[in-house]
Amino acid sequence: MNRLQTFYGTSIGKKIVVAITGVIMYGFVIGHMLGNLKAFGGATALDQYAEMLREIGKAFLGHGTFLWIARIVLIAAVIGHVTTVILLSRINSASQPTRTIRRRNASTLAAKWMAISGTLVLLFIIIHIAQFTLGWITPHASGTTGFETGMVYSNLWGAFNIWYVALFYVAMMAMVCLHVYHGAWSMMQTFGLDAPDRNALIRGSAAAIAISLFIGFSAVPIAMLTNAISKPPAMDELQSADASAIQIEVIR
Ligand code: HEM
Structure with a gap:
């Protein structure tokens, strides 16, 4: 424990904690985006995928336990990441005595941007x-069912059929991806993997991953808002029931 405390007490120790927790969140975000794309396979594909996540390790741990372990690791990573970033920024401010010097420091701008985008990402989550x-x-849009646990596809459909909810998600995905892009770049610097002959490649790869994440995440709200993918079956039934009720009224 003492060794860990001494390690965490140093600036480099804190930077490594920020980077490791960043990698955990990076992995989650990529996995989550790929999982969301199951929506293009229809309601059953997405809902079954969500149920499958709850069934991982069921034989040993019971239903949903693995997902809870993953959630706890993720929450710990988010808390570790945020608190360590705050501690690091305090150390940086203390080591830059005057406001003028701080303003001149180019990296302060990037750090400020990371702080603002990071706070927005946290609020979004x-x-x-x-x-x-x-x-x-x-x-949820009128004519759609409200939230129901386990009905992932129709929950998304109802929400993203309101234009400002879909727009909010696309805007937040831009924020998430810009944060991820800058984060990946500073993580490479923390691990000392940056070098003049490699920097263009590293920046290019970080940008390619961030853009892919933006496209992958934004595709679902846009496809649902524009009805480019199929309506949830429950809503089709709901609407045909509504239509029959109207017909009965008309006949009467
Ligand atoms: C358009 C983009 C996104 C969509 C459509 C989406 C959709 C969803 C849905 C439907 C759930 C609930 C899944 C379930 O109950 O099985 C969920 C959970 C979650 N999402 Fe997203 N998500 C998006 C982007 C993001 C991003 C960018 C992050 C992180 C930065 C994120 C973090 C989470 C977290 C932490 C959970 C809770 C996981 C859990 O409790 O199991 N999501 N998301």
Whole structure:
């Protein structure tokens, strides 16, 4: 424990913690984006995928336990990342005595941008979990069913059929991806992997991953808003039931 404390007490120790927790979140975000693309296979494909995540390790751990372990690791990574970034920025401010010098420091601008985008990403994650995991915030278009646990596809469909919800998600995905891009670049510097002859390649790869994430994440809200992918079956039934009710009224 003492060794760990001494390691964390140094600036480089903190930077390594930021980088490792960043890698964990990076992995989650890539996996989450790929999982979301199951929506293009239809409601059953996405809902079955969500259920499959809850069934990992079921035989040994029970239903949903593995997912909870993954959630705990993710929450610990987010907390570790955010608190260590705050501690590091305090150390940086203390080592730059005057405001003028701080303003002149080019890296301060990047750090400021990371702080602003990071805060917005954190706020997004809180709203996002309250919406799609907990069902506490449930904006949904008229004629769609509200939030129902396990009905991932129709929950998304209802929300993204409101234009400003879809727009909010696309805008937040731009924020997430810019944060991820800058984060990947500074992580390479932390690990000393940057070098003049490699920097163009590293920056290019970080940009390619960030752009792919943006396209992959934004595709679902856009496809649902524009009806480019199929309506959830439950909503088709709901709408045909509504239509029959109207017909009955007309006949009467
Ligand atoms: C358009 C983009 C996104 C869509 C459509 C989306 C969709 C979803 C859905 C439907 C769930 C609930 C899944 C379930 O109950 O099985 C969820 C959970 C979650 N999402 Fe997203 N997501 C998006 C982007 C993101 C991003 C960029 C992040 C992180 C920066 C993120 C972080 C999370 C987290 C932490 C959870 C909770 C996981 C859990 O409790 O199991 N999401 N997302």
